[in-house]
Amino acid sequence: MARRPVLERTLWPLVAALFVATSADTAAQGLIGAGDLSELPVPEADARIAYGDDAFQFGDLYLPAGPGEHPVLAFIHGGCFLSAFNLDHAAGLARAIADRGYAVWSIEYRRVGDEGGGWPNTFKDVGMGLDHLRDVAIEYSLDIGRVVVSGHSAGGTLALWAAGRDKIDEGSELWTAEPLDVHAVLGLAAVGDLEAAQMNGACGNVVDRLMGGTPAQVPERYAAGSPMQLAPITQPVQLVVGLLDRAWTPASVSYLYRAIAVGADRIDLVELPESGHFEMIVPTTESFQRVADTVEASFREIASRN
Numbered sequence: 619m620a621r622r623p624v625l626e627r628t629l630w631p632l633v634a635a636l637f638v639a640t641s642a643d644t645a646a647q648g649l650i651g652a653g654d655l656s657e658l659p660v661p662e663a664d665a666r667i668a669y670g671d672d673a674f675q676f677g678d679l680y681l682p683a684g685p686g687e688h689p690v691l692a693f694i695h696g697g698c699f700l701s702a703f704n705l706d707h708a709a710g711l712a713r714a715i716a717d718r719g720y721a722v723w724s725i726e727y728r729r730v731g732d733e734g735g736g737w738p739n740t741f742k743d744v745g746m747g748l749d750h751l752r753d754v755a756i757e758y759s760l761d762i763g764r765v766v767v768s769g770h771s772a773g774g775t776l777a778l779w780a781a782g783r784d785k786i787d788e789g790s791e792l793w794t795a796e797p798l799d800v801h802a803v804l805g806l807a808a809v810g811d812l813e814a815a816q817m818n819g820a821c822g823n824v825v826d827r828l829m830g831g832t833p834a835q836v837p838e839r840y841a842a843g844s845p846m847q848l849a850p851i852t853q854p855v856q857l858v859v860g861l862l863d864r865a866w867t868p869a870s871v872s873y874l875y876r877a878i879a880v881g882a883d884r885i886d887l888v889e890l891p892e893s894g895h896f897e898m899i900v901p902t903t904e905s906f907q908r909v910a911d912t913v914e915a916s917f918r919e920i921a922s923r924n
Contacts, residue, residue: 649862649894650903658900660706661713663724665758669750670743674732677747678705678724679758680716686759688721689766689917692748692800694780695724696771696807698821699740699828701731707899708770714901715913721760723751727776730827737830738791741843744776745783749798763924766916767800770899772821774808775845778855782848790842801923802916803855806898806909807863812844854884854919856912860893860905888912 663678682688693712697703705726712722727743728735748767755762769777783797809815813833816825826832833840841847890898893905900906 647862647894650896650900652896655703655707655896658707658710660709663709663712667750667754669725669747669753672728672734672743674726674728674735675743675746676726677750678709678712678726679754680712680722680724681758682716682719682721684719686721687761688719688759689764689920690721690723690751690760690762691715691804691913692723692725692751692765692767692777692780694727694744694767694769694773694776696769696773697729698824699730699736699772700821700824701729701735703729708773710901711770711899711906711909714906715910718910718914720913720917721758723747723760730824736828737836737839737843740828741776741779741792744780745792745794745797748780748800749794751798762798763801764917764920765798765800766802766804766913766920768804768806768913769808770806771808771895774805775810775812775815777803778805778808778810778845778851779843779848781853781855782845782851785848785851786842790838792842800853801920803851803853804858804909804912804916805855806858807860807895808857810844810849811846813840813846854886854916856886856888856916858888858890858898858909858912860890860895860898862892862894864894 664681665679666676667679668676693708695705695708705724708724712724715722725744725747727747728739730736751760751762767777767780781800781803783794786793812825816832829839829843830836890905890908897903897905898909
C-alpha cells in the first residue's frame with residue numbers, strides 16, 4: 619500500500635492547527651448542540667438486523683414505500699467514537715432519507731468505552747456491517763449495485779475509511795478479502811486525517827484511545843485506519859461542511875482533505891452557511907434538506923454511470 623508522500627506529511631501541522639475544537643456557546647448562536655440530540659424523535663426502523671454476535675453488532679434498516687430494488691445509503695453515526703453516543707440520534711435522518719425513496723442501513727458498532735471497542739474492532743465492526751448488506755439484499759429488495767456510504771462526524775471519518783478498505787495491506791488486522799463495493803461517499807462534518815485529530819487532542823484525546831497509541835507508537839494502525847493514508851479513493855466523494863461548525867471539524871479541514879486527496883474521480887464540497895455541527899443531520903432544518911438533496915444527486919449520478 620502506498621504511504622502518504624513526504625510532501626503531504628509536511629501539511630500535518632497545518633491541518634492540526636486548523637482542526638480547532640472551540641468551546642463556543644452553540645446555544646448563544648442559536649445552533650443545535652450535542653445535548654439537544656437526546657430530544658430528537660427516534661423513528662422506529664423497519665428491521666433491526668444483527669451482523670455479528672456482539673450486542674453492538676447490528677444495524678437498523680429503514681425502507682421506502684413501494685417495491686424494490688432499493689438503492690442503499692449505508693450510514694455510520696458519529697459521536698467522537700465514544701460509547702456515549704449511539705445510532706438513535708441518526709434515526710430521524712434515516713427515516714427522512716427513506717421517505718425520499720432510498721433504503722438506509724444505519725450501522726451500530728463498538729466504540730471507545732464499550733467492551734471490545736477501539737482498535738481494531740471499531741473499524742472491523744463498520745466493515746462487517748457494510749459487508750452484511752450482501753446477506754440481506756435479497757430478503758429486503760436492496761440494490762447493492764447502488765450503495766452510497768455516508769456518516770456524520772466520526773462516522774463520516776469511518777465512511778471515508780470504509781470506501782478505501784481495498785487499499786489496506788493484507789498483513790493488517792483491518793484487511794478484508796472482498797470488501798463490499800461502494801459507489802459514492804458522502805462525508806458529513808468528516809475528518810479525513812486521524813493523525814491531525816490525534817495531534818490536536820480532539821474529543822478529549824479520543825484518537826489515542828481509539829487507535830491504542832500515537833502515530834509514532836503504532837504507525838501501522840494509522841496506515842490502515844486513517845482515511846488520508848488510504849487516499850486517493852476512486853469513488854466520487856462529497857464532503858458536507860457547516861460553515862459555523864467549530865465542534866469537531868471546521869470547514870478548513872475538509873478543504874485540506876480535498877486538496878491532499880487528489881486523484882479521486884471527484885471530491886466536491888457542499889457548504890452549508892447556516893449549519894453548525896449538528897444541523898445537517900436534523901431533518902427539520904434547512905441544512906438537512908441540502909444534505910438530502912445531495913444524497914439524491916449521488917444516486918442520480920450512480921444511475922447515470924450504469
